[in-house]
Amino acid sequence: MPHPEQQYLDLLHRTWTTGDERRDRTGVGTRSLFGAQLRFDLAGDAVPLLTTKRVAWKVAARELLWFLSGSTNIRPLVEQNVHIWTDWPLARYNRDTGANVDRATFEAMILADDAFAADYGDLGPVYGKQWVDWPVYEPQPDGRFVRAQTGINQIALLVESLRHNPGSRRHIFTGWNVAELDGMALPPCHMTYQYHVAAGRLSGMLWQRSCDLGLGYAFNAFSAALLLRMLAQQCDLEPGDLVWSAGDAHVYLNHEHLVTEQLSRVPTGTPKLRLLRKPATIFDYRIDDFEVYDYAPMPGISAPVAV
Ligand SMILES: Nc1nc(=O)c2c([nH]1)NC[C@@H]1CN(c3ccc(C(=O)N[C@@H](CCC(=O)O)C(=O)O)cc3)CN21
Numbered sequence: 314m315p316h317p318e319q320q321y322l323d324l325l326h327r328t329w330t331t332g333d334e335r336r337d338r339t340g341v342g343t344r345s346l347f348g349a350q351l352r353f354d355l356a357g358d359a360v361p362l363l364t365t366k367r368v369a370w371k372v373a374a375r376e377l378l379w380f381l382s383g384s385t386n387i388r389p390l391v392e393q394n395v396h397i398w399t400d401w402p403l404a405r406y407n408r409d410t411g412a413n414v415d416r417a418t419f420e421a422m423i424l425a426d427d428a429f430a431a432d433y434g435d436l437g438p439v440y441g442k443q444w445v446d447w448p449v450y451e452p453q454p455d456g457r458f459v460r461a462q463t464g465i466n467q468i469a470l471l472v473e474s475l476r477h478n479p480g481s482r483r484h485i486f487t488g489w490n491v492a493e494l495d496g497m498a499l500p501p502c503h504m505t506y507q508y509h510v511a512a513g514r515l516s517g518m519l520w521q522r523s524c525d526l527g528l529g530y531a532f533n534a535f536s537a538a539l540l541l542r543m544l545a546q547q548c549d550l551e552p553g554d555l556v557w558s559a560g561d562a563h564v565y566l567n568h569e570h571l572v573t574e575q576l577s578r579v580p581t582g583t584p585k586l587r588l589l590r591k592p593a594t595i596f597d598y599r600i601d602d603f604e605v606y607d608y609a610p611m612p613g614i615s616a617p618v619a620v
Pocket residue numbers: 368369372396397398499525528529530531532613614615616618619620
């Protein structure tokens with residue numbers, strides 16, 4: 314049996330050697346393939362965490378909890394030393410004000426000043442908003458539509474449907490709110506999730522419209538597996554398969570060193586993920602509830618993020 318991670322390494326290799334080279338939105342340039350699917354069996358605590366480079370899985374877990382909290386502001390992330398979303402609001406700030414501050418300075422401003430954080434730390438109606446508070450509009454007697462106080466909590470509805478109607482083919486949530494894409498710092502990449510219950514096992518599929526194989530993939534695959542495990546625990550199901558699928562899977566041209574280094578490494582061991590507690594609801598998990606064990610990765614490989 315090949316190591317499950319080999320699927321990713323093969324995709325990385327195929328994309329780098331045969332992908333279409335083009336200029337992309339960021340100006341960095343990519344090599345790109347369209348349509349890819351990887352499958353991971355999550356039985357026995359297995360988790361698709363890369364072993365051919367160290368992945369900061371707690372950063373990904375904190376990001377997932379931040380989505381579930383409904384927040385769309387980077388401040389709670391920065392408070393936890395998570396920097397992965399700072400570059401986009403920082404670029405907007407520098408562009409709008411003509412300033413030229415660096416990331417550390419900008420993060421200090423976000424932490425120090427509530428009003429500044431509320432304005433410049435916000436990413437628009439990204440994942441958190443759409444997942445737990447998808448806006449709804451109610452018709453008024455005068456014919457106008459007014460935004461309702463609370464929106465649709467897709468995650469709460471998903472847990473309900475998994476519990477009470479496991480055979481459904483509608484276990485879906487999505488961040489792709491077409492009407493609100495314009496207001497988002499970035500439209501969702503890991504955009505649609507679907508689940509399936511069979512023989513007491515919960516399987517899940519992620520459709521990622523755009524995947525940065527060098528940086529984003531490692532986070533996205535881990536995060537989708539973690540969310541699946543949380544949902545399974547909440548619904549008293551065993552974990553089944555995680556199916557990861559991508560539309561545009563790409564490697565940035567300035568990630569060549571990462572591709573070369575990572576493809577020279579051979580995956581080893583089977584990283585595992587344990588949930589240490591069963592919280593009352595899907596919204597009550599904390600970072601300390603997650604434990605990764607049997608994880609002895611090769612050294613991290615740093616690579617620049619295209620903004
Ligand atoms: N070009 C690009 N790639 C992405 O993966 C990406 C975006 N943009 N924009 C939105 C989010 C932000 N994400 C990011 C951003 C940065 C890292 C990153 O720098 N990761 C490093 C260090 C992580 C750490 O320890 O803090 C890594 O080596 O994985 C990862 C995911 C994923 N997404």
